[in-house]
């Protein structure tokens with residue numbers, strides 16, 4: 076397709092009337108030499124991005140000129156300027172991430188629209204706290220290593236990428252990292268623990284997590300940090316910085332253009348269907364959408380160590396795990412919502428503030444996470460059968476950050492609740508005498524920024540107008556994924 080229509084959409088959606096709503100609009104193009112490139116439009120200019128982070132400014136000011144993954148550190152500088160406007164913001168590795176995003180022939184949209192960090196869009200599912208953007212804060216997940224084989228170096232001003240999680244887990248498990256992954260292992264020492272535990276706290280805000288741990292408010296995380304290390308730049312999420320795209324990137328070591336899980340909701344041209352992959356009713360089905368030539372960390376572990384058991388708790392991307400929550404869900408024939416199978420939230424011993432149960436998502440997440448802890452303890456009941464690799468995802472941290480945004484009471488309480496559950500597991504490992512043999516990796520799938528409740532509005536009618544003028548049909552999924560010439 077000619078790039079005329081995407082360019083017209085990008086120009087219309089970056090008009091001054093939409094400045095509070097649209098930060099960036101991007102679409103793929105082909106260079107004269109046949110190489111793939113990405114055009115990125117902002118309010119003040121247009122840039123062409125090519126592999127190797129090459130930026131060729133087309134007009135005005137490069138909208139992704141600042142790319143420092145350590146921007147807004149130390150944390151005080153983020154707090155002083157939350158949800159910054161484009162020219163003050165930073166966008167780590169924009170070419171690599173956007174090129175991956177546009178690499179799937181069937182599922183990548185023709186155009187992607189990125190919200191401003193402060194855009195508030197409750198009418199299409201937006202919350203007080205949001206993520207999904209290319210920018211540094213929404214893309215910054217924590218990255219903490221602790222325990223056997225990890226030196227206690229404390230806070231380090233470095234960063235990795237979410238695609239580095241799988242290779243790091245494999246290396247910690249003594250497995251050679253396969254060639255051809257997008258990610259690489261974070262270097263640790265030569266010594267190895269017997270067990271590896273990966274913790275994904277969904278949406279846990281990197282800097283706030285580290286600040287609360289340092290202030291003594293998250294004792295379990297603080298105890299991990301006490302003999303471990305954390306990167307203050309965290310792990311940079313793949314684009315879009317949404318949940319299922321990044322759970323999959325963490326657990327396969329490749330970006331969305333290769334694993335195929337472009338977002339939580341996307342369209343598949345080959346199937347002719349919309350895929351909603353991150354829903355209470357579909358999250359046990361992700362293996363159906365994962366590209367078959369991509370391996371999960373569980374499959375890579377088994378290929379190298381066939382005897383090694385792996386456990387995957389409350390995680391959609393479970394293909395190849397010996398035991399997983401999603402296997403149980405697939406086996407249990409249930410008619411009602413998953414929550415009907417879960418312990419009641421009111422009786423949760425890890426819930427710090429019962430008023431948060433008024434938030435439907437927080438309530439459901441409390442049930443899911445209590446159930447997750449029970450499964451972890453069950454899988455670790457017999458030390459002789461303890462899993463070589465445990466992956467344990469926590470949901471409530473996403474619920475708390477959506478409900479109030481980073482630093483809000485409900486976001487911080489969600490971190491405290493998650494910390495209590497982690498504390499129970501650490502105490503259990505101590506009681507088995509196994510703690511010294513375990514290496515921990517704590518991460519997340521994305522960061523969070525707070526919306527400005529005055530920054531409302533929508534680019535939907537502008538998109539409809541330009542597509543009507545151009546005479547093209549389109550789908551708008553996500554929202555922000557624009558597929559042209561499909562109904």
Ligand SMILES: [Zn+2]
Pocket residue numbers: 277278317318319473520521
């Ligand atoms: Zn998430």
